[in-house]
Amino acid sequence: MAINDFKLQILSRAKLEVEEASQYYESKSKGLGKVFYLEFKSYSKTLKNIPFFEEKYNIVRILPLKKFPYTIHFTVDENEKLVSIQAVTSNYQDPNTTRIKL
Template identity: 45%
Template sequence: MGFKIIILPLAEKEIDESIEFYESRSKGLGKQFLSYLKSYLKVLKTNPQLFEIKKEPYYRELTLVKFPFVIIYEILENDVVIHSVFHTSRDPQRKP
């Protein structure tokens, strides 16, 4: 059974800004980032419990390998709620 992915507005904004940033650096890199991110979302859709709770009571983190981001999410029944796609160079105190 697959989980439903719900991307909250903050995470959507972070994704859009990251795509724009990468695209401004190199044509096609923004699309590559989005494609790569989607592959990680597929993992969360099928097995979000693979990744441990990093911040109590329920926030989990999935670190991207090729890009410096962490997907911060929680599992609510049959939904995976994406709270942030957090750039790892940002202040960790600002993580949700």
Template identity: 40%
Template structure:
């Protein structure tokens, strides 16, 4: 089994910070739990990136405990995963999803 290399767009760092800050504002420590779950989800993604295609050729992987999805594209020839966004399921997709 091949592990894929994960490459995140620089904007993903901002997505994670916004999510962490929002979740911490709701309940202390939730932001830390979110980031921990994100890292665990990436480990699963490296081993098996074949998740549902939601639009164009962008795959989406929902996080287990938080209402967020990782939006990514698979570069099969290079065995890499290009992460474009980590977005809340509550956001308006017409405004935030990649087109």
């Protein structure tokens, strides 16, 4: 079931996490950071059309990336037709030691 026309909001924390991951992958191999960023953008577009992926933490839903070990954490406001990306985290991060980004 495709539901179109959701607005997409990316919180500053998530933007910073995407930037950090892109820089990390770019430092490992030239062009890999761009590949990561493009995959994130592609999945973000998917969320605008089909935002109802697995609900993981109360109202927070998740969407894992396919090529990279990262997961997009987001909420959906059906009344406002808004998808809000809260965080983009590495599947290898310990949530107890990950620093909070503003």
